[in-house]
Amino acid sequence: MTLATKIRLLWFCVLLLLVPRVWAQGTVPTFQRTLGGNAYTMAGHDPAVAGTTTVPVLLVPITLTFEGHSERMSAEADVARVLESPIFKPVALGGSAPMQYGDALLHATFPQGAVGHTVLEKPEVQPITIDIPAGNGYLLHSRKNGGAFAVVDSEYVQKDLFRQIPWTAGKLIVAFTHNTTYFADADATVCCTWGTHGIDWATGDSFVLGTYIANAPAIVTDRDVQPLTQQLGEYFNDPKHDPRYYFKTQDAPGNFFPPWRMGEQDEKCGGSGVGTNYFLLEPTNTNAKNGFPASPAFTVKAGGFAYHLQNVALLHWYLNGVVVSGTFSFPDTAALKSPAEPCMNRREREATRAETASALPQSGAGNEHKLIGYWTGSRFGEGSEPFRLKDVSPQWDVILAAFASPDPHAPDGVLRYEPPPGIAPDELKADIALLKSQGKTVMISLGGGGQYFKLNKASEIPGFVSSVAAVISEYGFEGVDIDFETPSLALDPGDTDFKHPTTPSVVNLIAGLRELREKFGPGFKISLVPEGSQIPGGYATYGGQFGSYLPLIWGLKDILTFVDVQDYNTPPMDGLDGEIYESNSVDYHAAMTELLLRGFYPGGKKGEFFPGLPADKVAVGFLTDYNTPEVVDEAMRYLVTGKMPADAKYRLREPRGYPALIGAMFWTIDDDRREGFRYSNRIGPELQSSPAQR
Structure with missing residues (x-):
């Protein structure tokens, strides 16, 4: 071994020792100060040292x-x-x-x-x-x-x-x-x-x-x-x-x-x-x-x-x-006038609010438009008193039980469902039967945020169908709600035609849902609850997470019950008027809902036009404690009647609005109860009335 080779080898060994330390420390000098008994690291040179x-x-x-x-x-x-x-x-x-x-x-x-x-x-x-x-x-x-x-x-x-x-x-x-x-x-x-x-x-x-x-x-x-x-x-x-x-x-x-x-x-x-x-x-x-x-x-x-x-x-x-x-x-010393406050104990506040409020009864035989909500069965958060289905406010018309999730111990595509902690299976079955006898619809939602679902092989379809069918049959659910979020249904590279998808998980899910419909008959309900990126996001670009539910809508359009886009899980988007809108505004709800109703060219490029859906298959998705009841009320009134709020900027393509719109969806029924029914008590009665009464 030559001297030059030895030197290079020595330097290589030194680098092996130093690089992990560089990675741990970064490439900029730092210093530490102890405040309140804890050490904090800052970048640069300690100002106290010359x-x-x-x-x-x-x-x-x-x-x-x-x-x-x-x-x-x-x-x-x-x-x-x-x-x-x-x-x-x-x-x-x-x-x-x-x-x-x-x-x-x-x-x-x-x-x-x-x-x-x-x-x-x-x-x-x-x-x-x-x-x-x-x-x-x-x-x-x-x-x-x-x-x-x-x-x-x-x-x-x-x-x-x-x-x-x-x-x-x-x-x-x-x-x-x-x-x-x-x-x-x-x-x-x-x-x-x-x-x-x-x-x-x-x-x-x-x-x-x-x-x-x-x-x-x-x-x-x-x-x-x-x-x-x-x-x-x-x-x-x-x-x-x-x-x-x-x-x-x-x-x-x-x-x-x-x-x-x-x-x-x-x-x-x-x-x-x-x-x-x-x-x-x-x-x-x-x-x-x-x-x-x-x-x-x-x-x-x-x-x-x-x-x-x-x-x-x-x-x-x-x-x-x-x-x-x-x-x-x-640099503005007045931007923050006092130190940080600790997070409030929301459980105690919400418990007080819930105990002092009561749900309004539902008048008449049913709502002109539907109040749709997700139910998780927890009254005050994880580890707290269970919240049974029989105690759901009568304002809710469609209840989506969350969630049947992928079974980690079974092959891909197999899902399982367990009642919420503190609620026995027989209690849940009895509650579902009770609500159905009152004219309510109770469905099981599949997936949920943070759950990764894949159905990449046609051979996995039978496991998907049989596992979901078993849950439906055991508890008496009337259908399924599809809540497979990013990245579960991301479109593969090269999958550019929503009418002829090539992403295996999407193709196989369509086939599996059709088998479920055939198994349970024409009364079987199927709803989709895409994130904003998964439907209106397809207007700006088509691929990956963007527009990933378009092939589901197209492939299930003849058996689809309704679609309710999550208008809260969504980045800024373009509307059909060529302007940009942000979530949590009447303009956003109007613009994004019209994309689904009127249709658009995926990716903004001329080609296959996504034709949209009729109003009687569309609901608008809201998030409690993010959208205020006032914003929800204004958005729904505008969409249903066409009466434009004074401060709105987005003008509906249909001046008369969409009277056949199914209604409003909320995540979650549990949160609404915790917040004193401030959503269901206000929005439910509004949805009961006909458009003319608004």
Whole structure:
């Protein structure tokens, strides 16, 4: 062995020892501070220690291309603005001397005796192009101002980013797209965020992935570097973050905090990490689910341009009772006026509300339109008193029992169902018989969120049919509801024709449902409850999760009872009027429902037209504690009667509305009870009346 070979071998052995440590630590220096008895890691140089840490940076402007579309979204033209922004150019922020955004954030966090600095070097610029397959993102457009916006999978972008830039030897990667929002977990319903940050799991590189906004559709309110500074600020506050850990636990990499409340008007838990679960939104941010992130910006002039910077929570904001300074946010010290509040005890509050409220009786023989709901059988959450079917409010017309799920101990396609804890099988059977005698419909829902179902072989169809038939026969259910969510029914690459699907799981599911219908006869009911990406998402792009229920609708159209799209599990979408709409608004419910009613060209391309469904096969899906009863009421009234609310922007293609619309679906009946029947007591009586009475 030559000396040169020995030296190379020695270096290889050293790298084997060092690389795992680099991956664990990231490629940017960090320091720790102990607050409230716990150690927290920050990026850069401790301000209390004299000296300067200089961080090399690789700036990566990303051009996105989209399968089947010639349009490109390029960030290369935004490089000059980013380089001149406070990310790299020192400015006075929050009363500090001129500093870069990250350095000023550290000084605002630890102001006492702050003498040390963290400086991002002038970066090397390396543009790359990432091709987005049909199942990993799509483009939105606004007909009014011509603006375009992308919605893409952050995991896919991160993976391809580091495939093209495999290792940076100590640099901070700052990558950004143009006019782009992201969804997480490869699931478009887990939307939306401005990016991600932390340590890449494949290379060990420290990175920030964000976007630059310019000439965007009016529905997007953030501007220029605001999304990028949000991710940069969160990176400085939590440099060890691993983007794969959506729900922060004490064992997960990065900083962990007591669960904190999202905001003054929001009783939900924001998370246990820096930013909210899934979305990495700041506590200053007002939009926490399924829409473009939005929060007030801090504006500062640099180089003659007014930059918009994200207001972020300082580290001690998350630690209620730990005092580091008298302010809780940066750069705007007034953005957060008090420290985080712990998540409220919802069980106690809801128990009180439920005990002091009562369900309204249903008048008449039945509703003009149906109130449809999912029942899980839990009165106050897991481990609490069971909630029996016989105690469901009489306002509900169609009850979907959730869920028959894939049997982990059986071949693929086999499902099993067990009554909720505390409810005996005979009790459930008696309750189902009672409700049916009252004219109610009770069906079993198959699947559910978080359950992965596949039926990839035709030989698995008999197991699917026999297992589902056994559940139906044992309990007396009147049909099945299909709730196979992403990624269960993702379309395979090359499956582009909804009338002639080639994805085995889709083809075999259609065949299995037809066998069930033949087995139980014409009275057997079949409903579909797709996520927003699985039906209206097919308008923007067709492939993967997007439009995956279109072949089911087409293949079952002659035996289908109804479809109720989940208008809450859905990212922003284009309507038939060429404008972009976000969930939790009357406009969104109207626009997305009309896509299903009127039909569209999948992927927006001329070809096979999806003809839509008649109104008597369509219901609208809502989420309790997300959609308010007022929004539900207005949306249903508009869709059924055509009477446009004063503040609505989307104009129905059918001015008279859709009087035959089946009704409204809710997840869940249990939550409605916990919240004092505030949905069923209001929406049920509305659905009982005829359109003329509204």
